[in-house]
Amino acid sequence: MYNDDELISMGIDLDGALQRFLGKKAIFEKMLKKLPKAVADCPVEEYFEKKDYQTAFANAHTLKGLAGNLSVTPMFDAYSDICDKLRHEDNEGAYTALKNVLPVQEKIIAYIADNAD
Secondary structure, eight states, rough: OOOOOHHTTBBOOOHHHHHHTTOOOOHHHHHHHHHHHHHHHSSSHHHHHOOOOHHHHHHHHHHHHHHHHTTTTHHHHHHHHHHHHHHTOOHHHHHHHHHHHHHHHHHHHHHHTOOOO
């Protein structure tokens, strides 16, 4: 079970998420539990290091969508910025944005994984 105050303190718009999930917190939490696996399955940084910006973009776009649906605002904002920068071939700027969000993302993912039922 997740603590509402903890989720909010990490930048999750819980009210927005619950509105999107029609007030069904159990469904929101079930979907939130999938975020750690999605992050693991979409290794954006790995593809930046390989200079495979097309795959980095695809993975960033996937994470942007998932973060947006779950109202994980810090991740959504960062991956939106990363996608925009990659669209404009600002690979260095996108990589900097990724490096800035990774510590925040790791904290969120660790909390979700550690508190999953």
